[in-house]
Every structure is written in structure tokens, then in C-alpha cells.
Amino acid sequence: MSSPRNPRTKDEIAAAIALDIPAGSFVNLGIGQPTLVADHLSPGSGVVLHTENGMLGMGPAAIGDHADPDLTNAGKIPVTELPGASYFHQADSFAMMRGGHLDVCVLGAFQVSVGGDLANWHTDVPDAIPAVGGAMDLAIGAKQVYVMMTLFAKDGTPKLVPTCTYPLTGLGCVSRVYTDVATFDVGAHGVGLVETFGMTAAELTQRLGIFLG
Amino acid sequence: MTTICDSPAEALARVADGSTVLVGGFGMAGMPVTLIDALIDQGATDLTVVSNNAGNGDTGLAALLAAGRVRKMICSFPRQSDSWVFDGLYRAGRIELEVVPQGNLAERMRAEGAGIGAFFCPTGVGTPLAQGKETREFDGRTYVLVLPIKGDLALIGAHRADRAGNLIYRKTARNFGPVMATAATTVVAQVREVVDVGEIDPEVVVTPGIYVDRVVVA
Numbered sequence: 001m002s003s004p005r006n007p008r009t010k011d012e013i014a015a016a017i018a019l020d021i022p023a024g025s026f027v028n029l030g031i032g033q034p035t036l037v038a039d040h041l042s043p044g045s046g047v048v049l050h051t052e053n054g055m056l057g058m059g060p061a062a063i064g065d066h067a068d069p070d071l072t073n074a075g076k077i078p079v080t081e082l083p084g085a086s087y088f089h090q091a092d093s094f095a096m097m098r099g100g101h102l103d104v105c106v107l108g109a110f111q112v113s114v115g116g117d118l119a120n121w122h123t124d125v126p127d128a129i130p131a132v133g134g135a136m137d138l139a140i141g142a143k144q145v146y147v148m149m150t151l152f153a154k155d156g157t158p159k160l161v162p163t164c165t166y167p168l169t170g171l172g173c174v175s176r177v178y179t180d181v182a183t184f185d186v187g188a189h190g191v192g193l194v195e196t197f198g199m200t201a202a203e204l205t206q207r208l209g210i211f212l213g
Numbered sequence: 214m215t216t217i218c219d220s221p222a223e224a225l226a227r228v229a230d231g232s233t234v235l236v237g238g239f240g241m242a243g244m245p246v247t248l249i250d251a252l253i254d255q256g257a258t259d260l261t262v263v264s265n266n267a268g269n270g271d272t273g274l275a276a277l278l279a280a281g282r283v284r285k286m287i288c289s290f291p292r293q294s295d296s297w298v299f300d301g302l303y304r305a306g307r308i309e310l311e312v313v314p315q316g317n318l319a320e321r322m323r324a325e326g327a328g329i330g331a332f333f334c335p336t337g338v339g340t341p342l343a344q345g346k347e348t349r350e351f352d353g354r355t356y357v358l359v360l361p362i363k364g365d366l367a368l369i370g371a372h373r374a375d376r377a378g379n380l381i382y383r384k385t386a387r388n389f390g391p392v393m394a395t396a397a398t399t400v401v402a403q404v405r406e407v408v409d410v411g412e413i414d415p416e417v418v419v420t421p422g423i424y425v426d427r428v429v430v431a
Contacts, residue, residue, distance in 0.1 A: 098335065168340045
């Protein structure tokens with residue numbers, strides 16, 4: 001038996017995350033797919049975007065002549081500033097994070113464990129050059145850490161796992177995982193299945209080999 | 214007291230081999246490319262460089278790496294689409310790498326500049342980057358002991374200086390400049406213009422001149 005709905009596209013996942021971000025939140029969107037969430041935040045939501053290279057009130061990507069080499073996001077893409085924006089140095093930017101002032105961050109992941117451990121910075125393959133950036137600070141600093149990822153790797157192995165096998169970014173830090181085929185709550189009490197898309201709960205349980213509450 | 218130098222070469226005339234050099238910038242935003250070029254010309258080698266990234270493209274920090282002057286990189290995010298110079302050196306075993314979470318990188322220099330001997334931080338607990346480091350529990354949460362980073366030299370990019378060495382920055386090019394300016398024995402700033410004392414509103418000064426030794430227009 002299969003679910004009537006199809007798996008979600010990246011944009012549909014981003015839209016679902018945007019809908020779950022409370023109005024007026026201070027939010028950091030990680031490099032890569034999570035930046036798509038910005039396109040789905042309603043202008044009236046009052047959500048303020050933080051970029052860890054030193055800005056609150058980040059606007060959309062800058063286009064053409066509006067690109068300013070002094071104004072980029074954490075992915076080094078030229079961006080714009082919104083009214084009410086502010087700039088600050090790196091120690092302040094990370095104090096904001098580590099001091100628990102950010103409400104939500106959305107990160108990509110290689111693996112998330114049922115207990116909310118996050119692995120998203122290093123694959124540990126012999127030729128890989130380790131690079132962590134702000135991932136470890138975001139993981140332990142933001143009040144809520146949402147992960148946006150496909151549920152299965154390209155080789156079909158699940159990325160929601162009993163225990164992470166990739167090097168960890170943070171312990172027990174993820175609260176919610178948004179994927180193409182399901183949304184999960186994770187944490188000390190285990191996994192809760194919130195919604196499915198194109199797969200049934202029974203199929204998910206079988207593929208993942210974990211208990212879904 | 215701050216000296217306004219006539220040339221980048223004058224500002225970097227005496228850099229010893231084996232120095233630890235803090236290099237500002239996040240990618241190319243705020244990177245003091247002219248000062249790095251002058252450091253290449255000056256010839257100091259066996260350097261330890263502290264910077265967020267490990268060079269982009271072929272200019273700035275990447276050029277210093279390509280010239281073979283850097284023994285060790287301390288950074289948070291070396292691997293990027295345009296970090297081919299560093300990638301090649303690293304894979305050839307010709308450069309050491311210490312990866313530091315970005316917040317720790319900033320805070321280690323802030324601590325140095327503020328006279329803090331070490332600090333406990335929750336970042337990285339339970340990860341490979343905290344392995345072998347002392348941990349302690351405060352109020353039910355585990356923290357890792359982190360030590361400061363001190364530079365012999367800091368090279369930073371700012372927007373404008375006055376003749377007293379007060380600096381202001383522009384947009385996200387501020388990034389590591391204000392923190393690095395506090396954490397090195399000698400601090401050299403590359404700016405777009407130098408104005409007379411009194412022409413920068415004291416209320417908007419970001420890096421007070423006490424931290425800045427030399428300024429060069431580039």
C-alpha cells in the first residue's frame with residue numbers, strides 16, 4: 001500500500017519549513033538547500049534573517065549591478081540589506097548564536113540520529129578536506145535546529161539513523177527533520193512521525209529499520 | 214600611536230620568518246589583498262596563517278599560499294569551490310591544517326585581545342574537534358576548554374581610517390577585522406581612504422586607534 005501523495009520537491013520542503021517558523025523569529029539558514037526557505041517566508045511574518053558572517057536583516061540575493069563585494073552571505077553570494085538591518089563582527093555574530101539568541105536555524109545534514117545528533121560537516125573519506133565553518137556553533141546555539149535533507153542518500157541508505165557513523169557536528173541538538181518523503185520529530189524520546197509524502201509509515205519503518213512513534 | 218604609511222612595503226618592512234599572521238576577510242570580503250601582496254614581496258616564510266578560509270582563486274591569501282610561505286593554516290572553512298591552491302598543497306602534504314569552529318576562531322582571538330587566558334564553550338562537545346580537550350560541566354551543561362590565539366601580525370581590511378588610526382568598516386566586510394585588530398602584537402590596516410582626525414564621528418568608530426599600528430591606503 002502506498003501513500004496517495006508524491007514525495008516533496010526541495011521547494012515544497014522549504015515551504016513547509018517556512019510555514020513552521022514562528023512570526024518574528026530570528027533565523028539562520030545554512031548554506032545550500034536551506035537558503036530556499038527564505039523564498040517562502042511571507043513578507044508580513046517579521047522573520048529576521050541572520051548570516052553568520054555578520055549581519056541581521058539580510059535580504060534576497062543581489063542581482064547584476066546591485067551586487068556589492070562588501071555585502072555577501074555565509075555562502076559568499078552577494079546579497080542585499082533590508083530596512084532595520086545591522087552589521088557586527090564575527091565574535092558578536094557567534095555570541096548571538098552561542099548565547100542562545102537565535103530562535104531557529106535550518107541546516108543540511110549527512111546524517112541525523114533518532115536522538116537528534118547531527119553529522120553535517122565531514123564525510124571522513126581519506127581525500128576529503130575537513131571544513132566546519134559555523135555548523136558546530138549553530139548546532140548547539142540556536143534554540144531550535146531544523147534539518148532539511150533527502151531521507152535517503154544517493155546509494156539508497158537512510159540518513160535518519162539509530163547512531164551517526166559520520167563525524168558528529170553536535171549532540172542531541174536537532175528537534176525536527178524535514179525530508180522529501182516525511183517530516184520527523186527527533187530527540188531524547190526517539191522519533192515521532194509527523195507527516196509522510198509518497199511512502200506509508202509501514203514502508204518507512206521497514207526502510208529505516210527504526211521505531212517510529 | 215598609529216603611523217600612516219606611504220606604501221604597503223613600508224608597513225610590512227619587518228616581518229620575521231615563523232610569524233603567526235592573522236588575515237582578515239570572509240572569502241574576499243574584507244581581505245587585505247594589497248597587504249598580502251606586500252608580505253609576499255617582503256619574503257617572510259614558515260608562517261602560520263589564521264583566517265576564516267584558506268584562500269579563494271589565485272589572489273590574496275591564495276597567492277601567499279602558492280608562494281610556499283605558509284607552514285600551517287588555522288581556519289574554519291578551507292574547502293570551497295575556488296580553494297584549489299590550498300587543496301593542492303594539502304593533498305600533497307605540504308601544509309598543516311587546524312580546523313576550528315568559526316565561533317571559536319573568533320572568540321579565541323577576542324579572548325587574546327581581552328586578556329582572557331582560556332574559556333569554556335559548548336561548541337563541539339562530543340565531536341572530533343573536542344577530542345583530547347578538557348571538558349567541564351557547569352549548571353548541567355558540558356563545555357570544552359578553548360585557548361586563545363595570539364598573532365605576531367594582523368593584516369586587516371577596513372573601509373576608512375582617520376589619522377589617529379580609528380577604523381570603520383563597510384557592511385559584511387567587517388567580519389574578522391575588529392577581533393583580529395585586538396589580538397596581534399602589530400596590526401596593519403589596509404583602508405580605502407584616510408581622513409583627518411575629527412572627520413569620523415566618535416560614535417561610529419568600530420576599531421579604536423589604540424589597536425592599530427600602521428595604516429596604508431590601497
